[in-house]
Amino acid sequence: MCTTRGIPKSTKLGLIIGACLLSAPVLASELDALKQQVEDLQTRIKEVASKQSEWKQATSVVHLAGYGAVSYIDSEDSTGSFNQVQFAPIFHYQYEDLMMLESELEITVGPEGETETELEYLTLDLFLNDYAVLVAGKFLSPVGQFRQNLHPSWINKLPSAPPGFGHGGAAPVSDTGLQIRGGLPMGGMRGNYALYIANGPELELDGGEVHEILAEGRTRDIDGDKSVGGRFGLLPVPGLEVALSFVTGKAQDQTEVQPPQDYDVIGADFAWQWRDLELRGEYLRAEVAELPSVEGGEWQTWYTQASYKFLPGNFEGVIRYTDFDSPHADDDQKQWALGINYLFAANVIAKLAYESNDGQTGSATDDNRILAQIAYGF
Amino acid sequence: MSYSIGPILAPVLLAGVLSLTMIQGGVVSAAENEPKAGDITRGAQSWAENCMRCHNMRDPREFRDDLWKPIVTHMRVRAGLTGQEARDILAFIQNSN
Numbered sequence: 111m112c113t114t115r116g117i118p119k120s121t122k123l124g125l126i127i128g129a130c131l132l133s134a135p136v137l138a139s140e141l142d143a144l145k146q147q148v149e150d151l152q153t154r155i156k157e158v159a160s161k162q163s164e165w166k167q168a169t170s171v172v173h174l175a176g177y178g179a180v181s182y183i184d185s186e187d188s189t190g191s192f193n194q195v196q197f198a199p200i201f202h203y204q205y206e207d208l209m210m211l212e213s214e215l216e217i218t219v220g221p222e223g224e225t226e227t228e229l230e231y232l233t234l235d236l237f238l239n240d241y242a243v244l245v246a247g248k249f250l251s252p253v254g255q256f257r258q259n260l261h262p263s264w265i266n267k268l269p270s271a272p273p274g275f276g277h278g279g280a281a282p283v284s285d286t287g288l289q290i291r292g293g294l295p296m297g298g299m300r301g302n303y304a305l306y307i308a309n310g311p312e313l314e315l316d317g318g319e320v321h322e323i324l325a326e327g328r329t330r331d332i333d334g335d336k337s338v339g340g341r342f343g344l345l346p347v348p349g350l351e352v353a354l355s356f357v358t359g360k361a362q363d364q365t366e367v368q369p370p371q372d373y374d375v376i377g378a379d380f381a382w383q384w385r386d387l388e389l390r391g392e393y394l395r396a397e398v399a400e401l402p403s404v405e406g407g408e409w410q411t412w413y414t415q416a417s418y419k420f421l422p423g424n425f426e427g428v429i430r431y432t433d434f435d436s437p438h439a440d441d442d443q444k445q446w447a448l449g450i451n452y453l454f455a456a457n458v459i460a461k462l463a464y465e466s467n468d469g470q471t472g473s474a475t476d477d478n479r480i481l482a483q484i485a486y487g488f
Numbered sequence: 489m490s491y492s493i494g495p496i497l498a499p500v501l502l503a504g505v506l507s508l509t510m511i512q513g514g515v516v517s518a519a520e521n522e523p524k525a526g527d528i529t530r531g532a533q534s535w536a537e538n539c540m541r542c543h544n545m546r547d548p549r550e551f552r553d554d555l556w557k558p559i560v561t562h563m564r565v566r567a568g569l570t571g572q573e574a575r576d577i578l579a580f581i582q583n584s585n
Contacts, residue, residue: 165554173558202558207571210561235561240571243564255542259566265543293570302568343568348537383540456544487543 173202176214179263179485186477194483195219196263198230210235231284231327245289245306248327251282252291252304252341253355254392255379264487267417267428267451269461272392273443273475274411274434277326280396281411282357282375284327285309285337300345310337310357311373312364313398319405319437320398323373324364333362333370341377349383361398371406372399386419407437419453426451428463443475444468457487526579534573535580541567548584556581 165171176199184190196218203211213232220226233247250258256275260266274280287308294301309331314322337359345351355377360370379392391414400406413432420427428449435442449463461483469475539545551559556578564574 168554171554171558173555175559175562200562202562204558204561207561210558210565212562212565235565237571245565259542291565291568293564293568293573295570304568349540351541381541388540453544456546457550 169206171202171204173204175200175202175488177262177264177485177487179483181269181481181483183269183479183481185474185479187474188477190480193221198262208237210237233289240292241294242290242292245291246287248284248286248329249289249306250284251325251339251357252289252306253282253339253357253375254341254377254394255353255381255390256392257281257283262487263483263485264457264459266485267415267426267461268430268447268449268463269481269483270447270463270465272411272413272415272430272432272434273445274394274409274432274436275392275413278322278324279411279434280375280394280409280436281377282311282325282339282396285311285325285339286327286329287336296344299347302343302345303340305338305340307336307338310335310359311361313361313368313371315363315365315368315404318403320371320407321438323361323396323398323409325396332364332366333360335360335370337373339375350380351382352378352380354378355394357396363404368401368404371401371404373397374399386423388415388417390415405437409434409436411435424453426453440470440473441475442469459485461485524575526575526577528576528580528583530573531576531578531580534569535577538567538569538573538577539563548581551585553582553585556585 176197178198179194179196180192181194181196182190183193196216198214198216200212200214211232211234214230216228216230218226229248231248231250233245233249236244236246238244250261252258254275256272261271261275263269277283285306285308287306289304289306289308291304292302294303309328310333311323311325312328312332313320314324337357339355339357339359341353341355343351343353355375357373357375359373361373362368362370373396375394375396377392377394379390381390382388391412393412395408395410397408398406411432411434413430415428415430417426417428419425428447428451430445430447430449432443432445432447434444445468446466447463448466449461451462452460454460461481463481463483465479465481467476467478469477548556560574560578560581563569563577564571569577
């Protein structure tokens with residue numbers, strides 16, 4: 111054991127001072143190194159923090175959304191097939207809180223394997239203030255709720271659209287023009303509105319009658335008379351929305367042989383949610399006035415749908431009744447649709463449904479069908 | 489029912505609605521002095537009341553904060569939300585993921 115007893119105090123002091131003098135340069139260099147390390151770390155932290163918050167300063171942002179679906183349908187009088195492979199990307203480009211470009215493509219595989227691509231909508235949305243957005247371009251029809259809000263396969267609770275709400279039905283699909291829309295506080299209630307002016311539809315004539323209303327957005331207006339339409343929704347209490355819709359204008363034979371005919375649509379819809387129960391319904395009537403040389407016609411459809419989530423929310427039962435009437439007996443259809451869905455996630459859904467269809471005997475609208483679909487919204 | 493609104497009346501109608509919303513914007517913001525920033529509490533309520541109107545609730549953790557911004561802006565247009573409701577919902581989602 112080392113001891114310092116017997117060493118004079120003056121010698122001890124000398125030894126300590128000597129040791130301090132020897133170690134001082136070493137401590138100073140270590141401190142300098144530590145200081146440098148701290149400064150380096152502080153610089154790195156600033157760099158990382160700056161990178162992490164870059165998005166907050168960015169004036170533009172890009173986002174890809176959309177949905178995809180694969181369906182199988184087996185109907186009474188035809189062989190079952192995987193009849194739908196659908197990819198619908200939606201592009202969002204936003205500049206500050208001023209402008210957003212939105213566009214949805216619908217890419218599908220046709221019956222012979224060909225790829226079909228359609229521009230479902232493309233709009234430039236200019237945010238005028240907290241209560242008004244100016245929408246310019248080809249937009250989904252705001253008439254009713256199915257076309258503008260419920261048609262994506264991951265949102266629609268059944269694998270099919272209600273009769274009359276698809277292409278060639280009573281409900282307008284899209285239009286091209288200008289639209290103003292937004293939300294409005296109304297005391298204790300809330301409201302929303304959409305009002306547009308657009309090119310309007312055209313007519314496909316067959317002999318002396320209207321075969322189909324071509325109500326998909328076009329970039330020409332052969333009748334020269336703009337259509338005006340819109341929807342006004344009211345939410346008197348949370349969970350309940352009621353709305354009225356209209357369109358008025360003219361529509362002309364697409365071959366321009368016949369003069370324009372008056373075209374009018376009225377509609378009403380509602381939606382109500384309470385816990386895991388949801389009820390909704392919609393009514394639309396489109397009317398084309400007659401001419402001396404062309405018969406007019408009325409396309410009318412309505413549906414009501416109930417759905418309920420059960421067994422911790424992963425399963426969902428759906429029932430929908432639709433009644434579609436048109437001037438053509440082979441298009442008329444009454445349909446009960448029953449479905450059961452399994453939600454792997456809120457946006458990943460497997461659907462199985464049965465349709466009991468009542469249409470003109472011998473026509474496709476009379477065939478009962480079994481449908482299955484997997485849909486993914488992203 | 490057969491009537492037609494002429495090409496002159498239609499733009500007048502749109503201009504009228506636009507003017508009303510401009511007036512609404514001025515009156516409401518001046519009267520209620522609404523904050524421009526999103527409010528998390530109000531956003532939670534708006535999120536619960538509006539998203540389910542059309543589709544299943546999406547998990548706030550599904551996307552990064554920066555991606556939620558265009559998503560909520562898209563939903564503002566589609567669901568007829570006010571600008572303040574959209575900011576409130578965005579604030580709520582960005583604080584919940």
